[in-house]
Amino acid sequence: MSGSDGASGTAAVDPDVRIPDPAPRHTPLWTVLSAWLLRVERWLQSRGGPRLRRNLWQLWGLVAVGGILLLVGPVINPPLTLDDLTDEASDVTDTWIARSFSADYGVTTDEDGRLVTDVEERIDAFFPKDLDDRTIERVLATEYQGHALDPSGITVTLDGVKQDVDRERAAVFLRLVVDPGEQLTGDHELVIRYRLSDLAYVDADAATGRPVDLLRWDVFGPDLQQAVAKLDVRVTIPQELDDRLVRQPRGSLAWTLVGAGQWLTPEPDAPPGEVAYAFTSDDAAPPHAQARFTMPFEAGSITMPPQSWIFWVQTFGPVLPMLVLAATLLLSFAARAVAWGDARGRPWYLAQSEPPEGVTPRTAAHLLRSPATMELAERLKDAAISGTKQQAKRQARLLAAAGAAKRAGRLGDRHRALRRYLTGPERAGQVREGLRRVPKGFVRDWFIAAPIALTILQWGIVRQLSHQAVLAVVWWPLAFVALSTVFAAIVLAIALTARPLTRKGALVKQHLLGIRVFAERTQLLDRATLRDRLLPYAVLGAPPRATGRRVAALLAPEITMPAAAADRASRADGSRAGFLTGPRIAVRVLAVLLVVGAIVAVNVLPASSLEPETPRSYTGDIPGSTLVTIAAAEFDAQLTRSGGDGARLRVTERLGVDFSNEGAVPGQVVREWPAVVDGQDLGLSVDRVTVDGEDAPFTTEHEDGRLLLRTTFDDVRTGLHDVVIQTTATRPAVATSVGGRDVDRVSWVALLDGWSNSVPWDDDSPPEPFRLSFTADDELLDDAVDAGWTPAEAGAWRPAATEGGAGRSTATLDLAPDDDGRWSLDVRGDDLGVVLDLPAGTVAGADAGAASWARTAALAPGLFTVVLAGIAVLGSVIGALGSARRRAPKPGLLRDAVRWLTPSALAAAVILGIWTLNGVAGDDPFGDLVLGGLIAGVVAVIAWYGVVMWARPRA
Template sequence: MTDAPDDARQAPPEATLVPAPQHTPLWLALSRLLERLEAWLRSHGGHRLRTGIRVFWAAVTALGILLLVGPVLNAPLTFDDITSSAKDATSTWFAKDFSAEYVVVRDDEGRLVAQVEERFTAVFPDDVDEHAIERVVASQYEGHDLRPQLREARLDDAIVEARTSAGPTRTTYTIDAGERLTGTHDVVLSYDLRDLAYDDSDPSSQQSYQVLEWDVFGPDWPHGVAGSSLRVSVPRDLAATYARQPTSGIAWLLVSGSTTLEPEDAASDPLVYEVSNDQNIPPYGSFWFTLRFAPGTLAMPGPSPLFYVQAYGPFVPLLLLAVGVLFALAARAVAWGDARGRAWFVPESQRRRGSSVALDARLWGARRTAALAEALEAWRRSPEDPRLTRRLARAGYRAGRWGDLVPAGRAFRFSPAWRAQFDDGLRRVPRGFVRDAFLGGAIALTALQFGLARQLSHQRALTLEWWPPVAAVAGAILAVAVIAIALSARPLTREGALAREHLLGQRLHLDQTLAAERATLRSVDLPYVVMFARPRAAGRLVRNLLAREGIGRRAGADPTFFGAGRLGVRFAAVAVVGGAVALAFLTASPTSPPPDQSDVLDDLDGSYGVAVTDARFDATLVRSDDGSARLDVVERLRADVAAHLRAVPQVTRAWRDVVDGHDQGLRVQEITVDGRAVPFEQTRRMGYAVVQSRLPDDWEGEHDVEVRYTLDRPVVAAQADGAAVEELTWTALMPRWTWTWQLPDLETERLRMSLTLSDELADSLTDGSGWLDGTPNRPDEPPIPFGDTLRRGDQAVVAFDENVDDEYESDSLWPDGYGGVQLRFAEGTFAASPAPGIGHALWIGLPWALGPVLGLLAVVLGLVGSLARGRIGVQRDLARWMPPSLTIAQMFLVGWAAGEASDDDPILPVVLVPLVVSIVVGVFAFIRTRRTSAPGERPRHPARPRRKSAATR
């Protein structure tokens, strides 16, 4: 685009200079690139090249659609695929006596090399017609290029030339016999793999490792195996860097087993580990071993180029779309910018010859005042026409209001005057190769991004943070931005720029002559005064003039217009439903049973594998020097720890440390195993205190575990039977407390608990003290009174001792529910923590109050709205929108508030009765406010005249 020459020296004295647009250097650079590309493409081709570019983008779009709706490439095997392969295990050859030997060494650079020798007997059933044996080995693993190198291949003790086929991530060795294979054949493959290890960390112990975890069968093993063995040799100097003992295992679908590897001779060099399995393994089984080394043991290579392609390649369409947005904005600002007219303009008292108010409004860009200016112009010519009066009144009362944003924009764009700009040569539509590339590329890259997202959704994550759906949605948003910028670019031509400068002169003249202050509805200049004014100011001016002419607000009544009040009602209706949905799906109702220990510790690595056969809890309540209470607890656990688990079993405990909104300040002080302190980490999960040890290695066998913790604020001020008391609730056990303490052959046998406090504190106990009743969903159930109290000097001890069986008989004190004590003291015994604030009380009462409150609102708004005299307006909208919205909100909240309620639960009528009332009121209000016609409108369904009968005629 070439700007017209400007000569400011030719401007008359009264002229106002028009500064040239100042573009940023980035926009200028990008726009020049686009202009040069457009010029080069035009010089090297015409229609054929343009068609070729469109065909290219169409092909990319077709590829994206194929990836989106077609078959999944390299889809992982499903559960059904694997189970059906077991039924057809003899449809191909199967392996007999499969054995693999791995010699793990470090090369001169400190990088890991695995020398592999595999031996197996391939058995071909009589009905199998195959001429070759294929062995698939991974060539890319955890971002490393393994560079597999075949040393030797043997078939029936004869050296053969194996054909090597290298793919992106796999290498296939094919031993072709040249004839149909039958019976049994001995196969030997020797090859080297490099850089199998990778950096990782144990999710349980959180220890950093360099891990060699390898599946002996490889990435694709569609053969059954009858007997298998594994032999791993590790140099002693490399074995000295173990961070955890080596392990091995076999798995097939949900069936698996693992073991810790022990060397055949602990004094040998290298150390040799051997494991064998004499059971049949169906196709697609897994036979793995794991070696974990201390960080820095092995020299690690950088990620392979393929890793970057796999990890970041799917983001390329998204990146191209982001770059496309920048280029489109640059093109819109510069290459597709308005042409330059003169460098100045002068005041203009007359309209431009051949112009109209509607056309000038489009040239000026008066999106929100064009309709009002056009209505003024039409009314000025025929003020006696009531339809034009109503049109003007409606436009005047709409102007500048939020509800007019969309209608004004729609009327501005789709008016015949918009097309007239192009017919008169005042605006142009940019066309060319670059614009086609923007439009075609945005659609094609979006389709490709969605196709890649669908394909990758079937694969495991390639990077730590990989969100294909998010990338696809972001790409779609960028594509819409590119298309919108390219399609909405309608720059002014030079004639259009000169016409707009004439409008600048008109605005200057109107400002100088104070036309807005002396205008009337019949003024010739008023449409332009309105056009140049801000929307709110224009509407206010016209409404004042309408009032002077005696045109009332009812003349502008418009049932299709949504002002701020009506928009607010609709927004509130949607917000109520959205808030109810968010509350129901994102929070747990206070009336729902609290989560048990299995919920809190679900999916927590390391929480499985420690069986507790004997548990003893000893608590001591003391009064500190400042008068506050402190509860010191020692848990003594007799634990039997399982072996051969992938995650290191950890001492894991969970407690309820927030009781009725009061945080007791639970603080774990120490965890010991066989008298030795171990590292631990205290966290929170689902609102409960959780502690877990961080043992770095396996510790199978029987151990004595101690967990010491303190409640710094155990006592809280409370009310009991109308009297002020101080209450302490110690929850030693959560519901389903045996869940993490059981193994297949081990479970808790004995449970003991004691509480020690001074005689003075024991004498201050009041009614309501005792053992927790254990029921998690009945918090108001009174505690079970203590039995005999023992005396130890000046201290009182309450104790409990029970043999726990697996049936949890009814006479058991805690049938896998809450375990602990509740103490109530006279007021003033401690410097107790204040009771929870009003916020907690409101949250507890929310399920009981929401239904009646929403139902009452529905009734009030429905009845008030039904009394509306008019058939439009905010009052009517309240009746038609809010009761249905409040009813729908209650439907979601019924499940939230009473989802776990029984048939006789008192909360059911509290939430169901308001819902029924809301439905009745909503239907009544909807019928009562049904609109037949609005003031100034023809009836929507005018009555048809009755046909006269023959007798009447």
């Protein structure tokens, strides 16, 4: 073979004509990782051969089997469901019962400021007759909120006699087992003493949102399978800690969805320098009940320990397979770059004027990794061997070569060229001829087996943990599975496709590089003839687009067909070969973007609905808002001129608010108003909030076009309090159209829709009348197009001139409940407030364009759905008509539009259609959904028939 590494002929080469071919410089990371892999490979080979490899494969097989069991098998340690809890409650006599459970917690701090808690539990246990289990078990937590509790000093006495305790340790709990040595019956006193460390942790206060040092503890521990008839809990803390309490502590007892709690006050019998809190309950608690006490301290009051090692295991253990795969990915890159790198030829090579012996252009393309010009080299070789007597065949081959030259390197040819490159027999032929080799060894086995086994294991772990509580904030199951799968696919691709050059292959590659240099020096592509045997090899490795243009110019004089006909023939050949023009690529990209855009739209845009969303202030999901009732309310709105033609709306709300002491979070006042109407910002802000005349802390947030106010009281308030809220809207008017006439509308909403059902009050004490008043300058009222209360059932607008002739008028509306607690006016179907329509241009700042855009945006989902459905139907009809033809359609833009846009438009229309139908109000939403589903189904059937049958070649 030309270019072999024989001794003869190399020493006589003039150094001046040598072309340096330096070895590749690898990054230090790849070099270090690859060296480590090579050492591991040598070490494993020294320890065993095929038997060790089989054992390692079996090990990875066991890992994969374990992952499969986690993925499709039963859930390990599933959380108790409501049925499980009720079943165990019915079997309460199967174990001993706690007639009383008394827990005494002595909380102190050590020299470092860390929390230390001494616990004494006194349990009056009743053992039924014929009880099968003679042991007594108590489960203590050893990990809590990332801290190691380190239970110590554990002693157990039964009826005053000290007992031996068997300790069964698990990852996050310690099970204490006491065997008294005899069958117990009747009543016995069990006393358990132990010490816990670092019970407090840093958390955000539910009432204020500020960080606090929270001591929140479940008295019964991780697992109390006994019923408790009476509970008595006492917590003693130092005076200096009590001084740093954010609010008074709280004690609670709950089981499933049933629970009760109370705010705690200091006990009078506490030791000097200490403060004691206690709570009791005479309500029987079934097994697995929860008895908690909560003490929030100011941030920094308690020194927090570092996170325990179990916390880090719990946090990152579930993603350990993904982390191992990430490390394997780095190692595979290093192996491909260095350990599995190409062998070296000479440190230099020469310009070559002859093709390598026994190497076809296709094989040469694989050696140079040049898929873009492989077809061009193949076509040039075919054109070169055509005889002059076979003129028709020669012209056909010339046209094929010219078409390949025009397509070389273009975007529309990349996928086809890469497919031909990867599926050609030359990939395997290089290995048979000794030009490339297949890496073997333990490392490659690892790169093949580990991705498969670890990915299955990662899927299984995520499936198991999806049934459990979230262990850490960093928990994205879908991302973990996706990343693991991607890492595994890349590692497998590297391990299975790595084919580094051998010494022989490296020398042939240098010969081919020499041809490239010779072609550049001699301008071979500009002066060569088609019979030049070097021409097919010269186009390899060079820039494909520029090379294609030069070869096309070289071929043009040889083609006798007219240029226009040759161009048409070249295009037809490209279409048959699978070449994609710009419009055909655009069709495919558009088809993908339609589906992706529909998915993004339904997840990012506000929910498509013809009815407004239920206000958050009415849903009860804001901490502290559920048990706060409004007993009386007066709303006073004043519309005045500001800054010339501008306007300002000031509202004062005087509320009589009743705070309950039954909530687990201090009661909070929550109010909500529209802040954006028809796409126009009202400039609404809260100026001040007072309670009983004193300023109250509050926070506001904008969401879904509304402004939400929430107070942030950190102390517990009970009873009736006077709350005053002052708001200002600097742009109260919005541009809109009423009855075909453009107006500036001032819309004041005192209470959002649903208030009559969502603002609670005490049934024993019906609320006082609600009063609304609206005051405006007469100059605005004189030009008003329309004015009135909303809803219309509230009555007509009846302004009354204010005293003193101030040029202002006031309208009032009184709402009062009847003897049954029902409101005299049913306004549940709309917002309660005032609408004042003024001629367009009366108030500066109203944006008519924003209103039009808001209306268009509201209708856009439905319009897009109709347009996409129309595209799907049109494509289906074209496909159905085309399927009746005897011949298969020619590849082109029309066929691509039918094959790609029809199903993608259908999928996007179904996604947007379901999203839109979910927000449509009607008497029978289910019927609308079924109708939409039937229409989509019919379109889908037609689309499938048209796309598949029309694209199917017919005999």
